[in-house]
Amino acid sequence: MKVLLIGSGGREHALAWKLAQSPRLTALYAAPGNPGIAEEAIIADVDTADNAAVLAFCRKQAIDFVVVGPEAPLVAGLADTLRNGGIAVFGPSAAAAQLEGSKGFTKDICAKYNIPTGAYQRFTSAEPAKAYIREQGAPIVIKADGLAAGKGVTVAMSLDEALDAVDSCFSGTFGAAGAEVVVEAYLDGEEASFFCLCDGKTALALASAQDHKRVGDGDTGPNTGGMGAYSPAPVMTPEIVERTMREIIEPTISGMADSGHPFTGVLFAGLMITAKGPELIEYNVRFGDPECQVLMMRLKSDLLPLLYAAATGTLASVTAEWRDEAALTVVMASKGYPGAYEKNTPIAKLPQAGAEAKVFHAGTALKDGQLVATGGRVLNVTAMGSTVGAAKDSAYAVLDRVEWDNGFCRRDIGWQAVEREKA
Helix, strand or coil, X not given: CEEEEEECCHHHHHHHHHHCCCCCCCEEEEEECCCCHHHCCEECCCCCCCHHHHHHHHHHHCCCEEEECCHHHHHCCHHHHXXXXXXXXXXXXXXXXXXXXXXXXXXXXXXXXXXXECCEEEECCHHHHHHHHHHHCCXXXXXXXXXXXXXXXXXXXXXXXXXHHHHHHHCCCCHHHHCCEEEEECXXXXXXXXXXXXXXXXXXXXXXEEECCEEECCCEEEECCCCEEEECCCCCCHHHHHHHHHHHHHHHHHHHHHCCCCCEEEEEEEEEEECCEEEEEEEECCCCCCHHHHHHHHECCCHHHXXXXXXCCCHHHCCXXXXXCEEEEEEEEECCCCCCCCCCEECCECCCCCCCEEEEECCEEEECCEEEECCCEEEEEEEEECCHHHHHHHHHHHHCCCECCCEECCCCCCHHHHHHHHC
């Protein structure tokens, strides 16, 4: 099978690494890719923001299957263009991608199909939103409705912080994403990420993970796209997984089909495990980044037939097997991230990581033969271990051999699970 992978981040490097292991693969192309992905795939010179150009490339190269990594092309309808052109594609339609593209759309689906989530209101101007916030009090959550690269959510612990977040959205900080704001109740509990493959009617549970959103040790500082993750999430017990499938995932799948927008692809549920059980914080319509990296390390099964089954309505005929061991990934970011940071700083050396560890490229490029950091989040140092603590020790041992003067990381990834393991 000839496959085209869309994307250029750490998530896509992990997908490329896993897809390249498939005996069913005859050729793997990637666009726009990165130097790490280039070790696994042929880099394709195609503008991934131009849906028609991607379809033309697929026809020219006789591509059998397209795997879309990031959310933006999905929201922009790339999967629709490819499907209409007769190409099998892993990823939802633009209509179904609203589950990530619009926070308000998701909350409305939850309300209609009785899916447990925080109470909410939607607003298109600041003053009514502020009046509602004053009425509800803090803590409270303010979300830009649209795609904001993981940075459009404020968990406001004070009234002033909440009101400032509303102003920030409507003043254009997040561009068009902030034209509408969702204000919702603060959910108290432990967060977890849960992933399922969907083919429009069937959902196949994958695995759980937990990530670390804040930039600093001890979960301090501003939110980021994610500074590290581990899998499995200890809080996701078999009972919680069963309830998540029954109360959240399955009603969503049937509700989306009922609404005329059947969902195919990967459904990433951001959950809060509260005293009442699992409640939905938000949906994403693609693999998490950096959660994908730890999932791919733990997946025993061939990834390609799993994704193809989701794309072709045959998910009921496949199963996914997982390694019992834990996986943990640490993000190395450019100094200054998530604020301003210097670009094109040289990465002098990456260690050879071995079979149980891998350095995934997230924001790198080659400039005159030199590997340089081009993004905020640059490398994902990932390792396996018998416990989360063991995986953490292995990941940091590899990370400490990376030679990159402008890089930094958190040193406490996995702390919640490690504390549990010590108890």
